[in-house]
Amino acid sequence: MTGMARLGHWLRLAALLGASALLVAQTPNAAAGVNKPEPTIAQAKGDHCIKDDEYMMRHHPDLLKHQRDDTMHRGIRSGEFGLKRCMECHSSNDNGVAKTDCDTCHAFAAVKLDCWDCHAKKPAKAKVMPATASQPSPMMTSVQPGGQLQ
Amino acid sequence: MSEQNKQVHEAADGDRRDFLKVGVGLAGVALAPGVLFYGISAHGKAPDAPASTAVRWGMLIDTGKCADGCNSCTTACATENGLSGQTGPQDSQWIRKMHIKNLQTGAEHNLPMLCQHCENPPCVDVCPTGASMKRADGIVLVDRHICIGCRYCMMACPYKARSFVHEPLTDQNPEVPRGQGCVESCTFCVQRVDRDETPACVEACSKDGHMAMMFGDLKDPNSDIARAMQSYATTEVRADLGLNTGVRYQGI
Numbered sequence: 001m002t003g004m005a006r007l008g009h010w011l012r013l014a015a016l017l018g019a020s021a022l023l024v025a026q027t028p029n030a031a032a033g034v035n036k037p038e039p040t041i042a043q044a045k046g047d048h049c050i051k052d053d054e055y056m057m058r059h060h061p062d063l064l065k066h067q068r069d070d071t072m073h074r075g076i077r078s079g080e081f082g083l084k085r086c087m088e089c090h091s092s093n094d095n096g097v098a099k100t101d102c103d104t105c106h107a108f109a110a111v112k113l114d115c116w117d118c119h120a121k122k123p124a125k126a127k128v129m130p131a132t133a134s135q136p137s138p139m140m141t142s143v144q145p146g147g148q149l150q
Numbered sequence: 151m152s153e154q155n156k157q158v159h160e161a162a163d164g165d166r167r168d169f170l171k172v173g174v175g176l177a178g179v180a181l182a183p184g185v186l187f188y189g190i191s192a193h194g195k196a197p198d199a200p201a202s203t204a205v206r207w208g209m210l211i212d213t214g215k216c217a218d219g220c221n222s223c224t225t226a227c228a229t230e231n232g233l234s235g236q237t238g239p240q241d242s243q244w245i246r247k248m249h250i251k252n253l254q255t256g257a258e259h260n261l262p263m264l265c266q267h268c269e270n271p272p273c274v275d276v277c278p279t280g281a282s283m284k285r286a287d288g289i290v291l292v293d294r295h296i297c298i299g300c301r302y303c304m305m306a307c308p309y310k311a312r313s314f315v316h317e318p319l320t321d322q323n324p325e326v327p328r329g330q331g332c333v334e335s336c337t338f339c340v341q342r343v344d345r346d347e348t349p350a351c352v353e354a355c356s357k358d359g360h361m362a363m364m365f366g367d368l369k370d371p372n373s374d375i376a377r378a379m380q381s382y383a384t385t386e387v388r389a390d391l392g393l394n395t396g397v398r399y400q401g402i
Contacts, residue, residue: 075195076199120321
């Protein structure tokens with residue numbers, strides 16, 4: 001009986017040591033976030049976004065909404081937080097299938113996104129900006145005569 | 151010029167005097183006594199500047215020059231704004247080519263009919279959400295973020311200028327977002343106007359040599375459109391409604 005009890009004691013001790021070893025082995029992995037699920041930002045071009053990642057993650061809806069109202073209602077076109085600018089880096093067009101990081105991340109977070117009902121997923125075509133000093137506005141030229149005298 | 155048109159001009163010119171004071175102060179640099187150098191375009195809006203009440207965009211259409219069988223303006227509009235170009239009952243039409251005939255005299259005219267960009271727009275009056283709005287420079291727009299698609303504005307518009315998007319859309323022009331469930335109408339190509347360009351229809355009409363459409367600032371006395379409106383009789387469609395439209399016609 002005494003021998004069996006001693007064996008049982010040793011077995012319990014070994015099991016405890018084994019469990020501790022497993023815990024110790026797992027802790028660094030958990031700290032490094034090896035198994036932490038994250039969305040993939042696959043389309044992003046360039047080194048960094050216009051603001052740092054943490055800020056953009058939390059505040060991009062506010063930035064977009066503010067810019068949207070400025071452009072839509074007041075006609076201010078110089079803002080840096082417009083959707084068109086997002087699309088310059090965060091969208092790709094593979095064989096006619098447009099992919100955006102917006103979709104990936106919102107699918108991951110299960111937040112419905114309805115921007116694409118109206119907005120284009122593709123980057124805007126580059127436009128040549130007219131109206132330089134040497135090029136007067138077409139509205140200022142006199143190419144359009146007033147018409148016939150009534 | 152008729153008494154009515156005089157009144158219209160006065161209405162459009164409400165704060166011209168104040169504008170001139172500011173304009174001379176900002177843009178005019180005195181080189182020598184009596185000589186001013188105007189370095190800034192009268193119309194040019196910096197991209198970071200908001201639309202200003204010192205400007206009121208308007209259009210003048212000479213029906214005598216609007217050619218039979220030509221649809222340059224409607225085609226250019228469809229291309230610029232990503233419309234289908236079809237004219238079915240459920241297709242968006244921001245500008246329509248019309249042919250009108252006076253049955254008594256037999257006089258026939260062509261004219262494009264589009265949003266008249268009223269000073270007192272009925273569509274804005276009736277909108278329950280504030281989506282239908284007038285910008286400071288007189289351009290009447292729909293904010294699709296707020297539009298709930300009730301179509302009350304379509305019923306209120308005396309010009310049948312608004313369309314409703316019935317079907318889901320894809321492949322929109324990045325500069326002209328538009329989609330299912332919203333009401334839309336001519337924007338005077340606001341994305342082009344903000345770049346100091348003319349609307350696509352006006353550009354196409356001029357390019358084809360018809361010169362039937364003119365676009366400019368009604369409040370600037372030196373603009374081509376203001377001069378033309380000072381010189382010739384122009385007509386406001388349904389002037390009896392007192393909307394003070396931004397689009398005027400000659401020859402009807």
